[in-house]
Amino acid sequence: MKNLDNKDFLYLKIGHKIERQIQSGVLKLGDKLPSTRIMGQQYGVSISTVLQAYYYLESKSLIASKPRSGYYVTFSAHTLPDSPAMSNPDPNSILGKNTELIIDFFQNISTETVVNLSLGVPSEKLLPIAKLNKVLHEAIGSLTHGGTIQGDILGKKKLRRQIAQRSALWGGVLTEDDVIITSGCTSALSLALMAVTEPGDTIAVESPVYFGLIQLANTLGLRVIELPTHPLYGMDTEALQTAIDTNEIKAVAVISNFSNPMGNTMSDNSKKALVEIIEKHNIPLIEDDIYGEIYYGDHRPTTCKTYDTKGLVLLCSSFSKTLSSGYRIGWISPGKFKAEVIRLKLYVSSTTTTVTEEAVSLFLEKGRYDHHLRKLRQRLHANSLQFLVAIGKYFPEETKVSRPQGSFLLWVQLPAHIDTRVLYKSAVANGVRFSPGRIFTLQEQYCNCMRLSYALEWNNKVDDALKCLGQLIKDYK
Amino acid sequence: MKNLDNKDFLYLKIGHKIERQIQSGVLKLGDKLPSTRIMGQQYGVSISTVLQAYYYLESKSLIASKPRSGYYVTFSAHTLPDSPAMSNPDPNSILGKNTELIIDFFQNISTETVVNLSLGVPSEKLLPIAKLNKVLHEAIGSLTHGGTIQGDILGKKKLRRQIAQRSALWGGVLTEDDVIITSGCTSALSLALMAVTEPGDTIAVESPVYFGLIQLANTLGLRVIELPTHPLYGMDTEALQTAIDTNEIKAVAVISNFSNPMGNTMSDNSKKALVEIIEKHNIPLIEDDIYGEIYYGDHRPTTCKTYDTKGLVLLCSSFSKTLSSGYRIGWISPGKFKAEVIRLKLYVSSTTTTVTEEAVSLFLEKGRYDHHLRKLRQRLHANSLQFLVAIGKYFPEETKVSRPQGSFLLWVQLPAHIDTRVLYKSAVANGVRFSPGRIFTLQEQYCNCMRLSYALEWNNKVDDALKCLGQLIKDYK
Numbered sequence: 001m002k003n004l005d006n007k008d009f010l011y012l013k014i015g016h017k018i019e020r021q022i023q024s025g026v027l028k029l030g031d032k033l034p035s036t037r038i039m040g041q042q043y044g045v046s047i048s049t050v051l052q053a054y055y056y057l058e059s060k061s062l063i064a065s066k067p068r069s070g071y072y073v074t075f076s077a078h079t080l081p082d083s084p085a086m087s088n089p090d091p092n093s094i095l096g097k098n099t100e101l102i103i104d105f106f107q108n109i110s111t112e113t114v115v116n117l118s119l120g121v122p123s124e125k126l127l128p129i130a131k132l133n134k135v136l137h138e139a140i141g142s143l144t145h146g147g148t149i150q151g152d153i154l155g156k157k158k159l160r161r162q163i164a165q166r167s168a169l170w171g172g173v174l175t176e177d178d179v180i181i182t183s184g185c186t187s188a189l190s191l192a193l194m195a196v197t198e199p200g201d202t203i204a205v206e207s208p209v210y211f212g213l214i215q216l217a218n219t220l221g222l223r224v225i226e227l228p229t230h231p232l233y234g235m236d237t238e239a240l241q242t243a244i245d246t247n248e249i250k251a252v253a254v255i256s257n258f259s260n261p262m263g264n265t266m267s268d269n270s271k272k273a274l275v276e277i278i279e280k281h282n283i284p285l286i287e288d289d290i291y292g293e294i295y296y297g298d299h300r301p302t303t304c305k306t307y308d309t310k311g312l313v314l315l316c317s318s319f320s321k322t323l324s325s326g327y328r329i330g331w332i333s334p335g336k337f338k339a340e341v342i343r344l345k346l347y348v349s350s351t352t353t354t355v356t357e358e359a360v361s362l363f364l365e366k367g368r369y370d371h372h373l374r375k376l377r378q379r380l381h382a383n384s385l386q387f388l389v390a391i392g393k394y395f396p397e398e399t400k401v402s403r404p405q406g407s408f409l410l411w412v413q414l415p416a417h418i419d420t421r422v423l424y425k426s427a428v429a430n431g432v433r434f435s436p437g438r439i440f441t442l443q444e445q446y447c448n449c450m451r452l453s454y455a456l457e458w459n460n461k462v463d464d465a466l467k468c469l470g471q472l473i474k475d476y477k
Numbered sequence: 478m479k480n481l482d483n484k485d486f487l488y489l490k491i492g493h494k495i496e497r498q499i500q501s502g503v504l505k506l507g508d509k510l511p512s513t514r515i516m517g518q519q520y521g522v523s524i525s526t527v528l529q530a531y532y533y534l535e536s537k538s539l540i541a542s543k544p545r546s547g548y549y550v551t552f553s554a555h556t557l558p559d560s561p562a563m564s565n566p567d568p569n570s571i572l573g574k575n576t577e578l579i580i581d582f583f584q585n586i587s588t589e590t591v592v593n594l595s596l597g598v599p600s601e602k603l604l605p606i607a608k609l610n611k612v613l614h615e616a617i618g619s620l621t622h623g624g625t626i627q628g629d630i631l632g633k634k635k636l637r638r639q640i641a642q643r644s645a646l647w648g649g650v651l652t653e654d655d656v657i658i659t660s661g662c663t664s665a666l667s668l669a670l671m672a673v674t675e676p677g678d679t680i681a682v683e684s685p686v687y688f689g690l691i692q693l694a695n696t697l698g699l700r701v702i703e704l705p706t707h708p709l710y711g712m713d714t715e716a717l718q719t720a721i722d723t724n725e726i727k728a729v730a731v732i733s734n735f736s737n738p739m740g741n742t743m744s745d746n747s748k749k750a751l752v753e754i755i756e757k758h759n760i761p762l763i764e765d766d767i768y769g770e771i772y773y774g775d776h777r778p779t780t781c782k783t784y785d786t787k788g789l790v791l792l793c794s795s796f797s798k799t800l801s802s803g804y805r806i807g808w809i810s811p812g813k814f815k816a817e818v819i820r821l822k823l824y825v826s827s828t829t830t831t832v833t834e835e836a837v838s839l840f841l842e843k844g845r846y847d848h849h850l851r852k853l854r855q856r857l858h859a860n861s862l863q864f865l866v867a868i869g870k871y872f873p874e875e876t877k878v879s880r881p882q883g884s885f886l887l888w889v890q891l892p893a894h895i896d897t898r899v900l901y902k903s904a905v906a907n908g909v910r911f912s913p914g915r916i917f918t919l920q921e922q923y924c925n926c927m928r929l930s931y932a933l934e935w936n937n938k939v940d941d942a943l944k945c946l947g948q949l950i951k952d953y954k
Contacts, residue, residue, distance in 0.1 A: 124622040133623040136832065137614060145601040146610040147833075148801035183660055183805070186827035199676040199698060216824040221676060324625035326831030328660070328805075347693040350663035353830040354803030355613065356624075 011052035114431030115465035147355030155181020208440035263404025311336030394470025488529035591908030624832030632658020685917035740881025788813030871947025
């Protein structure tokens with residue numbers, strides 16, 4: 001599937017090509033790039049297009065200009081820490097207790113935190129606040145009742161249509177009737193899970209896994225089987241097949257693109273394989289694609305829903321990770337479970353907020369979303385490289401770090417003797433927050449891991465925070 | 478407990494006194510009221526205060542002025558239809574299917590409806606749209622991030638404080654720490670029910686009962702016992718005691734004030750008795766007080782929470798029935814179940830919409846809520862009388878109608894041979910909608926009943942709609 005950017009932005013094509021050369025080490029730290037004139041001839045484009053490509057690479061901190069000299073590579077993949085290995089959770093369902101940890105984690109977000117690396121959503125510095133305020137003001141005026149009245153239980157038709165149209169980007173063929181608006185992705189996920197399971201059922205998930213999902217499952221009385229997951233390629237579909245052969249799995253849940261917390265993305269083939277398995281066994285698949293739009297590469301990844309032929313995939317997403325978590329606008333495309341999801345939405349959560357639903361509709365209709373997404377992706381990609389370099393510099397040598405190709409989360413594996421639950425307390429005392437690895441599992445594992453979020457503005461304070469964290473880890477006894 | 482209105486508005490005191498005389502028949506249809514001068518002397522107040530009282534009664538259609546003659550009573554309780562008898566549901570839990578009926582009811586709200594008497598929330602004509610728009614615009618500006626960022630999982634502190642302060646009005650002693658903001662009352666109710674029950678548990682409710690509650694219970698795998706309920710005085714506490722003696726009741730749910738659909742309100746003594754029962758048996762009580770602020774009398778009724786000494790009452794409410802259903806701002810005061818409700822909120826529904834939460838905060842802080850409520854109550858009370866008179870005029874003689882002392886819902890019991898599910902279809906074909914009685918129970922009952930909502934602007938079209946409905950009932954075969 002081709003991405004629109006590809007056709008529209010020639011400079012990005014050239015930028016991505018040079019980027020791959022830098023990432024793979026073909027272009028090395030300190031190498032001088034060819035002049036814009038020579039590059040222009042080489043690619044058959046104008047000098048200004050080459051300059052745009054260089055600006056793009058500069059914005060990602062991959063190259064830098066030296067006055068009266070030219071552009072130089074400032075990044076090296078070789079100085080980066082290794083990626084972690086495939087995860088290896090217990091194949092049986094184990095229900096550990098980690099609730100207190102998470103509650104503490106959510107309730108004590110004090111203003112004393114200097115740098116918050118546990119952000120689940122982009123900091124306001126990365127959001128188009130002024131433009132969003134504008135559509136929000138506009139929304140109040142454009143609704144005759146100012147948004148005081150509840151809308152259709154399915155959600156606003158024009159927003160459902162916009163979402164359906166965007167499905168073409170991941171190879172989907174949704175229509176507005178396939179989409180139901182929800183109060184964020186949390187609500188989409190809980191409706192999905194309630195629609196396809198009953199208390200006592202068993203579900204299979206990635207490991208490490210988004211803590212909200214397993215806590216929700218716990219709350220609904222479900223057993224959870226965590227599956228081995230590759231830090232780059234995601235859920236091990238063979239392990240899933242084994243789990244299905246040995247357990248009565250009633251649903252599978254996965255974040256197929258740039259998963260939380262490990263950043264892994266399933267290849268098209270893995271997605272196809274996963275859909276084949278669930279179709280063969282008639283098992284619903286809850287797919288959380290909340291990060292799918294934040295890709296660093298040159299095209300948006302597909303989803304499992306792309307390959308769904310039997311309506312078994314319940315695709316969940318939202319605008320919380322890209323636009324505004326405070327608006328509470330998400331959506332679900334529930335496949336053949338539509339009637340049940342509508343019924344549940346009526347009684348469990350009801351309609352979404354009228355005025356923010358209208359604002360998101362307007363933002364999309366005006367075509368502002370794609371413009372914002374391009375900027376967001378670029379900044380987050382640049383941040384990811386800054387973080388990788390900083391961790392390589394400040395953290396112990398044995399540290400392993402994931403290599404996300406989208407979103408804004410890093411999975412960091414520290415030396416085995418470090419318990420990040422303990423480290424967390426000293427970090428908070430030093431004004432730095434992160435997410436301890438233990439919350440991303442129901443088992444006793446990932447205690448030496450942490451999730452770092454780089455959904456903030458990169459600056460010296462953040463660099464200092466990573467330095468401080470690195471020092472705390474080195475001093476850990 | 479004294480109501481603020483009482484001290485502040487002398488005219489209301491006088492108005493309510495005359496109102497009671499009219500309602501009880503002391504003042505009869507056609508009676509001339511004393512002149513403002515004589516009334517002023519009688520009550521020791523100014524003529525303008527008496528005039529205010531008369532205007533108030535006029536706005537409720539209880540009296541009317543005749544030019545150059547004075548004020549006359551235009552209402553008579555005696556021409557009104559009778560009130561229905563105590564309900565008599567099956568004492569055992571019976572799980573009937575009425576889902577399709579409700580879904581249809583929610584999905585096919587077309588614009589062709591001329592008059593919608595099935596409104597669950599006030600029509601925009603009764604809402605302070607301009608003032609709400611103003612605080613909403615203000616909210617966007619006052620939040621540095623324009624409301625794009627999620628707030629605290631508990632909800633905004635200043636809104637929780639406003640709600641806690643208002644608890645004094647019903648004899649409560651809440652603090653901001655006792656209140657959690659939710660996405661409307663639906664979310665409050667689902668969190669409450671999930672917090673205190675497990676699938677397979679049995680709960681006891683009123684009968685007829687708010688359909689959302691029993692559908693939610695159904696969804697959560699709960700058994701539901703419907704209890705006999707008096708159309709004026711609410712849940713029969715003796716029947717509850719019997720149910721507890723013969724079943725393992727894990728939770729009780731009640732709308733203690735102006736219940737949906739029957740309009741019944743528990744007396745202070747009934748509320749005390751109910752709390753005594755649940756405390757004796759250590760059973761959580763989910764109290765939905767969503768209509769409590771819309772009282773027609775001279776003071777706000779208490780709640781069961783008023784008498785709660787053990788933290789067993791989970792009080793749920795929202796601003797949807799008084800201010801704006803589209804804002805999705807409700808709240809729960811979960812008593813001793815606070816930690817569990819927070820945990821559930823995190824995973825099932827997450828935070829509420831930041832900007833509408835801020836707008837409601839501002840509206841309350843500016844003291845606009847009470848002013849609006851006074852107007853709303855007056856208009857709804859006037860509507861209730863208009864509806865009662867119209868039904869008395871147009872419906873068959875055997876019709877029985879409830880006598881709500883607050884809110885905006887009437888429970889109408891038609892002759893036994895009429896199935897309101899059938900009637901519903903012909904009514905919709907005639908551009909009139911109502912809520913068929915069958916949706917307010919899981920049993921095969923109330924098929925000859927309907928719920929009429931008068932949360933709209935009274936005018937000739939509404940009068941015509943009731944006339945049309947009356948004719949359809951008379952023509953029913």
